[in-house]
Amino acid sequence: MENAAHTPKHCEHCGKTIKGRTDKRFCNDDCRNNFNRKKRKKRALEAPETIAEIIRIIKNNYQILLTNFDLEPDPNAASFMNSKQFQELGLNEKFYTSVLIENGELWKYCFDRGWSAGKTTVWVKRNPNQAEI
Numbered sequence: 001m002e003n004a005a006h007t008p009k010h011c012e013h014c015g016k017t018i019k020g021r022t023d024k025r026f027c028n029d030d031c032r033n034n035f036n037r038k039k040r041k042k043r044a045l046e047a048p049e050t051i052a053e054i055i056r057i058i059k060n061n062y063q064i065l066l067t068n069f070d071l072e073p074d075p076n077a078a079s080f081m082n083s084k085q086f087q088e089l090g091l092n093e094k095f096y097t098s099v100l101i102e103n104g105e106l107w108k109y110c111f112d113r114g115w116s117a118g119k120t121t122v123w124v125k126r127n128p129n130q131a132e133i
């Protein structure tokens with residue numbers, strides 16, 4: 001393991017060697033402020049791309065729910081699939097538009113189509129209320 005005390009540290013903003021305390025990351029407050037400003041700006045620029053990607057994922061999830069489950073217009077009609085098969089559909093379960101807890105079960109919705117994952121079965125149904133604003 002390297003001994004930190006003998007390794008010259010460089011300012012994360014300007015790259016100059018830092019003198020003094022080895023736990024310092026910047027030469028001074030200006031460098032720290034400039035570094036953080038730059039980081040915030042970079043993040044702000046990256047955000048729209050991330051958001052566009054999440055919207056794409058939600059749309060894809062919706063397509064998967066629409067095309068793989070034949071549901072009646074009746075809001076109480078549900079379809080099911082075994083969990084392994086459901087996973088193979090490639091739905092990204094991290095992203096959805098709303099949630100609903102019904103009889104103690106968590107339902108995640110992409111617009112009006114929702115799924116609820118049990119131990120071995122995943123239920124899918126349509127609920128127009130979940131797509132109302």
Ligand SMILES: [Zn+2]
Nearest residue numbers: 011014027031
């Ligand atoms: Zn500096």
